[in-house]
Amino acid sequence: MTASKKVALITGITGQDGSYLSELLLEKDYTVHGIVRRTSNLFRSRIEHLRRDESIYGRRLFLHYGDLADNATLGRIIADVQPTELYHLAGQSHVGLSFEIPESTCEEAGMATLRLLEIIRSQTQPVRFYHASTSEIFGNASEVPQTEATPMRPTSPYGCAKTFATQLGQVYRESYGLFVCNGILYNHESPRRGENFVTRKIARAAARIARNLETELLLGNIESQRDWGRAQDYVHAMWLMLQYHTADDYVVATGELHSVRDFVEAAFAIVELPWQKYVKHDPAFDRPTEPGRLVGCSDKIRKILGWKPRGTFSELVREMVEMELAAIDSRETPHELLP
Numbered sequence: 001m002t003a004s005k006k007v008a009l010i011t012g013i014t015g016q017d018g019s020y021l022s023e024l025l026l027e028k029d030y031t032v033h034g035i036v037r038r039t040s041n042l043f044r045s046r047i048e049h050l051r052r053d054e055s056i057y058g059r060r061l062f063l064h065y066g067d068l069a070d071n072a073t074l075g076r077i078i079a080d081v082q083p084t085e086l087y088h089l090a091g092q093s094h095v096g097l098s099f100e101i102p103e104s105t106c107e108e109a110g111m112a113t114l115r116l117l118e119i120i121r122s123q124t125q126p127v128r129f130y131h132a133s134t135s136e137i138f139g140n141a142s143e144v145p146q147t148e149a150t151p152m153r154p155t156s157p158y159g160c161a162k163t164f165a166t167q168l169g170q171v172y173r174e175s176y177g178l179f180v181c182n183g184i185l186y187n188h189e190s191p192r193r194g195e196n197f198v199t200r201k202i203a204r205a206a207a208r209i210a211r212n213l214e215t216e217l218l219l220g221n222i223e224s225q226r227d228w229g230r231a232q233d234y235v236h237a238m239w240l241m242l243q244y245h246t247a248d249d250y251v252v253a254t255g256e257l258h259s260v261r262d263f264v265e266a267a268f269a270i271v272e273l274p275w276q277k278y279v280k281h282d283p284a285f286d287r288p289t290e291p292g293r294l295v296g297c298s299d300k301i302r303k304i305l306g307w308k309p310r311g312t313f314s315e316l317v318r319e320m321v322e323m324e325l326a327a328i329d330s331r332e333t334p335h336e337l338l339p
């Protein structure tokens with residue numbers, strides 16, 4: 001079934017990170033398998049360009065139906081595909097929503113990781129496992145910036161589930177000698193970001209207001225701060241982790257803090273509009289709790305794996321807003337326009 005020796009399996013291949021990671025691995029001559037959920041619509045915008053490419057799809061890229069809740073199917077796919085590397089990216093990834101749907105969030109972000117770890121423990125061939133951990137595990141962080149040694153103090157159901165999964169990853173690595181890496185990734189964005197995350201929401205609204213398609217942007221807490229990087233750089237970090245001779249945990253971050261307000265100001269400056277006229281506070285987008293100052297120290301991955309983030313905050317905002325404008329002007333979805 002497989003042409004090249006390196007075989008990757010990606011859960012969450014249709015998500016922001018899964019789509020960029022697929023492109024990276026295909027460039028590196030991997031055979032890539034992805035798990036997709038059954039949906040009523042076969043169009044999977046972020047990977048549609050790969051699925052339509054006859055030189056790739058069915059030759060070096062394969063999709064399999066599966067759900068994180070379906071243990072038997074996950075086991076069968078892993079046994080059939082025999083991946084050398086498994087990138088586990090799937091699950092409900094919205095922190096605010098995790099307060100509304102805590103049980104399914106914890107099932108997907110927590111229990112599903114345990115299921116996958118158990119499946120790879122039972123494989124006869126070794127599988128290198130990447131777990132998509134997050135800065136949300138630090139939550140009400142006891143120090144700034146955070147490192148791999150910072151205590152985990154999550155402040156949301158999502159953060160709790162990711163903490164559980166991160167610690168399980170460590171336990172399985174230490175107890176059974178499995179090759180398990182936790183990538184403790186801080187926020188990373190792109191034109192492929194889901195529309196209900198704050199950066200994409202702002203970029204999209206700035207473009208739509210500029211083109212007279214919308215008249216206002218409703219936001220929650222604009223004083224919140226995040227360490228925002230580029231998704232393309234962060235999937236490269238995932239790959240680097242699984243190429244090293246030993247498994248470990250790594251913080252992946254820019255080390256720079258910006259507020260939601262900074263993002264708004266930069267986005268509206270690109271379309272030359274006064275943001276104060278359009279941005280309104282809507283308490284529906286406030287969260288019951290917010291984490292503290294989440295900003296990461298990525299010295300370890302820079303030193304050991306030679307990773308570093310590229311580009312600036314302003315360049316990221318510009319890329320996202322310009323892609324939204326181009327999408328409106330060409331009447332396509334931004335995902336279809338991406339290089």
Ligand code: NAP
Binds near residue numbers: 018035067068186
């Ligand atoms: P995303 O765009 O929300 O993608 C999530 C993916 O998971 C989608 O492919 C989705 O499929 C799939 N999925 C959700 N529930 C599933 C289920 N029950 N069964 C099978 N597949 C399911 O997330 P992302 O931004 O790419 O992030 C990837 C991972 O990294 C997530 O685990 C996230 O929590 C974590 N993370 C993200 C960031 C960040 O800033 N982006 C930072 C740290 C950690 P559909 O397309 O069918 O919905």
Ligand code: G4F
Binds near residue numbers: 096294
């Ligand atoms: O864009 P956000 O929803 O990202 P958040 O909560 O930081 O989570 C993302 O990054 C995590 C990594 O640290 C990932 F683990 C997670 O999967 C996800 O990818 O919100 C960013 C900030 C928050 O403080 C939020 O309260 O923006 C604030 N915000 C203000 N108004 C808003 C809004 N967030 C959203 N989504 N929508 C608003 O209208």
